[in-house]
Amino acid sequence: MTKKTRKERLVWLDIMITLLALELMSYFYYGVRSLVLGGVCIVVSLISEIVCLRLMNRTFTADDLTCTSDALIIALMMPAVMDYKIASIACIFAVIAAKNIFGGRRNMIFSPAAAAYVFMLTSWGKKLLLYPEPHVKAGIFDVPDGLVSSTSYVYNTTGKIDLTDFEIFMGNFSGPAGSVSILLLIVAAVMLMLRRDISVGAFIGTIAGTAFPACIMPISNTSPVKYALVTNMVLFAAVYIISDRRIAPQKEYYAFFYGLFIAVFSYIVVLTTGKENAVVIISVLFTPVALGFRNLEKKIALAHEEVFAIKQEAALVESEASDSGDEEISAETEDNGSE
Amino acid sequence: MNKKRTSVFKELLGNNIVLLSLMVISPVIICGDTLRNAAALVYAFSAITFLAVTISSFVPKRLPYTLKVIIYALISSVVYIPVKWAAQEFFPGAVVRIGIYFPLLAVNSLIIFRSESELYRMPKNAMIVRLIFYILGFDAVMLITGFIRELFAYGTINEKIVDINTLISGLSQPFGGFIFLGLFCGFYRWIRILVRNRKNEIRSDADVSGQ
Amino acid sequence: MFLVNDLIALLAANLILTQALGTSTIFIAADSRKNLVGTAFVITVFTFFGSAAAYYADKLLPEKYSDFKLLIYVISIGILYVILLSALYFISRKNFENSRKYIHLSVFNCAVMGTLLTVSERAASDSSFMGLKNYMTAGLEAGIGFITAALILTAAYRKLNSAKVPASFRGFPAMLVYLGIISMAVYSLI
Numbered sequence: 001m002t003k004k005t006r007k008e009r010l011v012w013l014d015i016m017i018t019l020l021a022l023e024l025m026s027y028f029y030y031g032v033r034s035l036v037l038g039g040v041c042i043v044v045s046l047i048s049e050i051v052c053l054r055l056m057n058r059t060f061t062a063d064d065l066t067c068t069s070d071a072l073i074i075a076l077m078m079p080a081v082m083d084y085k086i087a088s089i090a091c092i093f094a095v096i097a098a099k100n101i102f103g104g105r106r107n108m109i110f111s112p113a114a115a116a117y118v119f120m121l122t123s124w125g126k127k128l129l130l131y132p133e134p135h136v137k138a139g140i141f142d143v144p145d146g147l148v149s150s151t152s153y154v155y156n157t158t159g160k161i162d163l164t165d166f167e168i169f170m171g172n173f174s175g176p177a178g179s180v181s182i183l184l185l186i187v188a189a190v191m192l193m194l195r196r197d198i199s200v201g202a203f204i205g206t207i208a209g210t211a212f213p214a215c216i217m218p219i220s221n222t223s224p225v226k227y228a229l230v231t232n233m234v235l236f237a238a239v240y241i242i243s244d245r246r247i248a249p250q251k252e253y254y255a256f257f258y259g260l261f262i263a264v265f266s267y268i269v270v271l272t273t274g275k276e277n278a279v280v281i282i283s284v285l286f287t288p289v290a291l292g293f294r295n296l297e298k299k300i301a302l303a304h305e306e307v308f309a310i311k312q313e314a315a316l317v318e319s320e321a322s323d324s325g326d327e328e329i330s331a332e333t334e335d336n337g338s339e
Numbered sequence: 340m341n342k343k344r345t346s347v348f349k350e351l352l353g354n355n356i357v358l359l360s361l362m363v364i365s366p367v368i369i370c371g372d373t374l375r376n377a378a379a380l381v382y383a384f385s386a387i388t389f390l391a392v393t394i395s396s397f398v399p400k401r402l403p404y405t406l407k408v409i410i411y412a413l414i415s416s417v418v419y420i421p422v423k424w425a426a427q428e429f430f431p432g433a434v435v436r437i438g439i440y441f442p443l444l445a446v447n448s449l450i451i452f453r454s455e456s457e458l459y460r461m462p463k464n465a466m467i468v469r470l471i472f473y474i475l476g477f478d479a480v481m482l483i484t485g486f487i488r489e490l491f492a493y494g495t496i497n498e499k500i501v502d503i504n505t506l507i508s509g510l511s512q513p514f515g516g517f518i519f520l521g522l523f524c525g526f527y528r529w530i531r532i533l534v535r536n537r538k539n540e541i542r543s544d545a546d547v548s549g550q
Numbered sequence: 551m552f553l554v555n556d557l558i559a560l561l562a563a564n565l566i567l568t569q570a571l572g573t574s575t576i577f578i579a580a581d582s583r584k585n586l587v588g589t590a591f592v593i594t595v596f597t598f599f600g601s602a603a604a605y606y607a608d609k610l611l612p613e614k615y616s617d618f619k620l621l622i623y624v625i626s627i628g629i630l631y632v633i634l635l636s637a638l639y640f641i642s643r644k645n646f647e648n649s650r651k652y653i654h655l656s657v658f659n660c661a662v663m664g665t666l667l668t669v670s671e672r673a674a675s676d677s678s679f680m681g682l683k684n685y686m687t688a689g690l691e692a693g694i695g696f697i698t699a700a701l702i703l704t705a706a707y708r709k710l711n712s713a714k715v716p717a718s719f720r721g722f723p724a725m726l727v728y729l730g731i732i733s734m735a736v737y738s739l740i
Contacts, residue, residue, distance in 0.1 A: 056716050085505040097518060101525065101727050103714035109706055115731055121738045123509035268554040269739065284735040285561075288705035295705065361574050361722050365660050368570040404654075405635060409628040412658050416621040423617060439667035442620045446658045448574065513568055514737055517730030521723045529718035 008063050011197045011245065018188035019072040019240075025184055026177040030080035031137030034177050037087055038075040044088045045071035048095035052104070066105055066246075067095055073113035073240050076178020077233065077280070078120070079131040081144035086124050090116040108246040110287055114237075117280050129153065129276060131174040150175040152231040156274040159220035161227055168230050176277075179236035189239045198243035201252030202259035206238035206279075209263025217271055232270055234263070237279040249293035258293055262286050355476040356449060357520075358527040363447045363477060366440040367484055368516030374497045377485025379426060379433035381478045384444050386422045391415035391450045392470055396459055404455070411451055419445035449473060480523070488519060562740045565661060565692050566699035567733040569668070572661025576696065577725055580703040588652040590700055594693025595634065596662040600627055601689025604666040605682050608673060623666050624658070631657045665692040702732055 026034040049067040053060050071091050078087060098115035099108065120128050130147035138144050151173040155161050163173055171181035179185070192198040211225045218224030229235060242248065242259050249255045265286070266279040275281070356362045363384070370376045395411045402410070419442060426434050426441070434441055453473075458466045489495055492511035494503040509515045565571040572593070579589035603626035611619060634653050639646050656662060669688045673680045703725060709715075710724040719727075 083505070089505065089507065097522070097727055098731065101521070101716070101719050102709065102724055103712060103716065107709055107712055107714040109709055109728065110731055115734075118731075118735050118738050119509060122512065122514070122734055123507050265554055269558070272555055273739075275739065278739075281735050281738050284731065285739075287732070288702045291705040291709065295708070361577065361726075364573055365570040365664070368573070405631065408654075408658065409624075409631065412624045412628065413621070416624045419620055420617050439664060439671060442667060443571075443660055443664055445620060446624065446660075446663050448660075451658050509734065512734075512737060513570055514730045514733035516570065517726050517733055521719075521726030521730060524726060525716075525719040525723035528723065532718055 008066075010195075012063075012066050012069055014192060014195055014197045015069045015240070016072070018184075018192060019069060019076065019178070021188065022076055022178040022181055022184055023072065025171060025181040026076065026080055029134040029171065030132060030177060033138045033140055033142075034075075034080035036140050037078070037080060037082060037084065037177075038072055040084050041071040041075040041087050041091050042068045044091045045095050048092050049100070052096060052100035056100070056104070058104075063105065067099075067112075070094055070099075070112045070116075073178075074116050077113065077117050077176045077236070077277075078128065079144075079147070080177040081132050081138045081142075081147070083124075083127065086120065086127065090120045093119050105246070109291065110284060111241045111244050111247050114241045114280050114284050117277075118284050121277075121281070131176070133174055134172050148174050150276060151180075152233070153274075153276050155219065155227055155231050156270055156276060161220075161222075161231075168226075175231075176233060176236070179233040182230050182235060185235045185239060189235070192239065192243075197245070198239060199245055199248040199252070199255040199259075200243075201255030202243040202248040203238050205256035205259025205261075206234070206242050206263045207259075208256075209260040210234050210267055213264055213267045213271075217268075219271060228267065232266075232279060233277045234266075234279050237277075237283060238263075241280060241283050247287070247290055249290060250297055251293075254293045254297065258286070258290055261289065353531070354472070355480065355527065356453070356473050357477055357480040358524050360453075361524075362449055362453065363444070364520060366437070366444060367481055368520055369513055370437050370440050371481055371484040371488060371516060372492060372511045373489040373495075374482070374485045375430075376433065376436060377481045379430040379437060380440070380444070381481050382430065383422060383426055383437075383441055384447070384477055384481070385474050386425075387415060387418055387445050388447065388450055388474055389470065390418045390422075391445070392454050392458060393467070394418070395450070395454060396463065396466060400459065407455060408451055411454065412446055415445045415450045484516075484519065484523065488515065558736075558739050560691065560695065561698070561736045563691065564695040564699055564736070565664060565668070566696065567729065567736050569664060571664035571668075572659055572696055573726075573729070575655060575659055575661060576700050576703055577722060578655065579696075579700045580707045580725075583704075585652075586700050586704055588649060589655060590693070590697040592634075592652040592656040593659065593661050593696050594690065596627065596630060596656050596659075597665045597689040597692045597696075598686060599630055599689075600662055600666050601669055601685040601692075602682060603627075603630065604670055605680075605685040608670055608680070619670065620667075623663065627657060627662065627666075661692070661696055665689060668692075699729070703729065 023035065023038050026038075045067045049064055050060050053064060071094075074090055074094060075087065078090075094112035094116035098110045098112045099105070102109045129150065131150050132138060132144060132147060136146065151161060151163070152175060161168075167173060169183040171184070173180055189198075189203060193200045193203060207229065210228050214224045214228035218228075220227060238259070242262055243255075249258055262279065262282050266282040269275050269278040269282065357364060357367060366380050366384070370380055391411070391414050395414050398407055398410050398414075400407075423434060423441065458470060461469065486496065488510045489497075490501065490503065491507050492509075492515065494501055494506050507515075510519060562568060566573055566576055575589060575593070579586045600623075604623060607619065607622040607626060611622060631653065635650060638649060638653065642649075665688070669685055669692075672688070673685070706725075706728055710728060711721055713720075715724050
């Protein structure tokens with residue numbers, strides 16, 4: 001097993017642990033329905049991935065289990081009572097159209113979860129943006145009723161949040177199943193950053209890009225930075241989408257600016273249009289920027305290699321020249337000695 | 340007889356101008372969201388292209404390329420006018436629904452470029468046959484696209500409701516057309532590769548058994 | 551702040567992402583930087599000056615002859631075609647052989663003809679839009695939209711044509727899906 005392969009599997013494992021923790025929190029609030037939804041997403045993604053790999057004449061390895069983490073991210077971005085068919089179609093879209101068509105995990109272009117979310121938003125926007133209240137538990141096959149708009153929507157349109165800090169940290173407000181558990185997300189972010197599983201630069205850039213505009217152009221006058229960070233899936237997207245090492249630029253300073261631009265753009269969109277969860281949409285739109293940064297990194301690396309190769313060649317020529325010079329001197333010395 | 344059937348099959352599916360050469364894709368992406376629109380576009384494309392290319396084939400070959408291209412475009416713009424009048428009779432409302440993509444068909448790249456680079460270099464009979472297959476290829480793609488997108492985006496077939504549980508409304512949008520056509524293209528190429536590999540296998544088996 | 555909204559509005563009106571006009575041309579333009587610059591520049595010239603010609607055509611053509619609009623546009627673009635080729639020939643004969651292909655590729659292109667028809671349709675539905683400045687601005691915006699879409703595609707060009715992409719999707723099919731997902735993101739913002 002190569003070092004890179006081992007690292008990929010460990011990264012997946014760490015991310016899955018944090019996602020499972022969020023999933024457990026979702027179960028606490030919304031019951032077994034959220035677990036079943038997560039399970040359906042994982043199974044459908046796995047089957048789609050296996051089929052795609054077969055069609056590409058590749059074998060399914062442990063590294064291909066990243067499809068399960070993408071599936072769980074999709075499940076946690078949806079309402080806990082989402083229709084299973086819609087969730088399945090979204091997962092199939094993520095695996096096939098957003099990932100394997102471009103070559104799978106070896107040639108990632110889009111974040112599959114972000115692309116699937118935007119796909120759901122454009123096709124089933126109304127269903128995606130209505131959520132159950134916390135502690136309202138629906139049965140596995142129940143048709144949900146009494147759904148409400150998310151707290152983010154209320155904040156975007158009215159500038160008011162009627163929640164205590166404890167409720168915010170514990171995720172006791174309506175919204176996507178995984179993105180409301182703020183305390184868990186903070187812990188996950190710290191853990192994943194310390195273990196270098198996510199891009200630190202991109203994460204910090206996203207937080208800075210949200211906090212700074214929120215100070216200058218607040219949506220509300222009460223704790224604008226706090227509310228800007230805990231609403232509209234900013235923290236969730238910062239950890240699992242923007243800081244995804246498969247997509248974000250590799251160099252931390254490029255990743256910082258990548259995260260910064262996405263966050264600033266999405267904050268302005270939220271401020272001017274009230275669009276919910278704009279950060280996920282903007283992250284898909286900024287895919288060419290991420291690719292541009294990666295191309296730049298490759299060019300710089302190639303240029304460094306060329307310079308290094310030239311320097312090595314020059315050093316070799318120099319050492320050969322000095323060797324032949326030494327030989328001449330020693331030959332002269334011998335001649336003088338013999339005379 | 341078998342050879343003729345294979346050659347018809349090859350012409351119809353092997354050289355599809357939309358799926359292989361990515362020509363005339365704008366109407367497929369934007370207007371190919373219902374069977375009705377698709378039918379109107381099929382009629383418009385077939386009529387305009389066949390008439391325009393056939394008439395343009397009489398333009399002297401010795402003229403400079405630039406002049407020829409302008410003449411082809413002028414001929415197809417003139418042909419467009421009666422075709423549009425007929426469309427307003429046979430497909431009422433379609434011309435308004437399809438909008439700018441109707442006149443755009445008159446200046447499609449098959450008429451302007453492919454005819455000059457390929458069709459006009461062939462003998463007249465072969466040119467007509469090849470042209471008909473190109474048109475049929477576009478028609479097939481247009482109708483299949485219109486059918487599938489209407490079915491899954493609106494839950495209807497030719498505006499008659501069908502029992503589909505979950506609709507994907509995004510399929511009716513331009514981005515849905517892009518993604519659907521991309522997948523369709525890829526699927527078509529995959530079939531072509533499979534057929535080609537199979538032919539090569541049969542040929543190599545025949546060589547081996549011949550030895 | 552409003553720059554962001556203007557950018558989103560520009561993307562939303564992008565002739566490739568929302569109208570699929572000039573998609574085949576953009577695949578050629580994204581191939582190399584030289585092709586990108588050449589094609590984008592020529593298309594912008596055609597849409598800019600073509601829109602001006604479309605304005606005069608719309609202004610002078612009586613309503614009952616609106617079916618002849620396309621014919622008038624084709625004549626205008628044809629004249630522009632000849633003028634551009636002649637200008638390129640007399641300005642720089644050395645570059646003429648290399649650069650004329652961009653003019654041949656761009657003339658009677660969906661992007662160019664589509665822009666004229668779109669602008670004309672817009673003026674027909676909104677009489678306040680009827681003005682030379684508005685027409686030419688719309689033509690220029692269309693050209694900028696083409697450049698934007700070409701840049702978006704260029705960023706991913708290497709990856710979309712990589713050997714890691716399955717053979718049946720390598721190239722055009724992957725580009726279509728890529729543009730589709732970007733277009734989907736633009737659509738979800740409006």
